[in-house]
Amino acid sequence: MLINLDNEFKQVLLARMVGVDPSAISHAVADGRLPAGGTLGEALLAYCHRLREQAAGRLGAEPGGLDLATERAALARAQREGIEIKNAVARGSYAPITMLAEVLATASQAVAERFEHLPGQVRKACPDLPPVAIERVLAVIASARNEWVRQTAELVTARVLDDDEPDEAPEPEAEP
Numbered sequence: 001m002l003i004n005l006d007n008e009f010k011q012v013l014l015a016r017m018v019g020v021d022p023s024a025i026s027h028a029v030a031d032g033r034l035p036a037g038g039t040l041g042e043a044l045l046a047y048c049h050r051l052r053e054q055a056a057g058r059l060g061a062e063p064g065g066l067d068l069a070t071e072r073a074a075l076a077r078a079q080r081e082g083i084e085i086k087n088a089v090a091r092g093s094y095a096p097i098t099m100l101a102e103v104l105a106t107a108s109q110a111v112a113e114r115f116e117h118l119p120g121q122v123r124k125a126c127p128d129l130p131p132v133a134i135e136r137v138l139a140v141i142a143s144a145r146n147e148w149v150r151q152t153a154e155l156v157t158a159r160v161l162d163d164d165e166p167d168e169a170p171e172p173e174a175e176p
Contacts (some may be wrong), residue, residue, distance in 0.1 A: 003040070004040070005039060005044065006039050006041060007040050008039065008151050009035070009038050009043040010040065011025040011026055011029060011041065014043050017040075028050075033050055034046050108152070111145075112145075115142075118136070118138065118141055122134055122137060127154060
């Protein structure tokens with residue numbers, strides 16, 4: 001049987017020509033992967049072009065499917081970011097947030113313990129200092145401690161808010 005490619009595009013005929021189920025051609029037309037009209041020859045060219053693009057890895061098999069070029073680009077980007085982080089660690093300009101949080105918590109605990117012992121240390125170091133003066137010194141120290149806690153809380157809050165906003169590309173964290 002001779003097929004005239006200048007005839008009107010019929011999905012059933014194209015399906016028989018390429019050896020697929022007619023529903024596959026129907027889905028391809030419905031998804032916009034094949035033209036809905038035109039000649040049988042144009043539809044066949046579009047079908048073959050799509051197959052070549054898929055074979056070359058420039059198209060996913062189905063809409064929303066894997067696209068080899070995009071997947072390769074994403075892999076290359078992830079590898080580049082990983083190398084950038086490793087280099088930043090090697091330079092000492094990057095540390096994981098969890099490690100920084102642990103260091104800050106340990107330092108904060110040490111400072112808090114020192115603050116707890118200050119009243120006795122001030123009285124011992126300056127026994128002749130009037131109680132009013134000692135209380136004044138301790139009030140200034142308490143104010144400084146409270147400001148330190150407030151500033152630390154603001155930094156943490158700002159960091160959490162920054163993490164909630166999507167970034168185009170994460171940047172390595174700097175050490176404090």
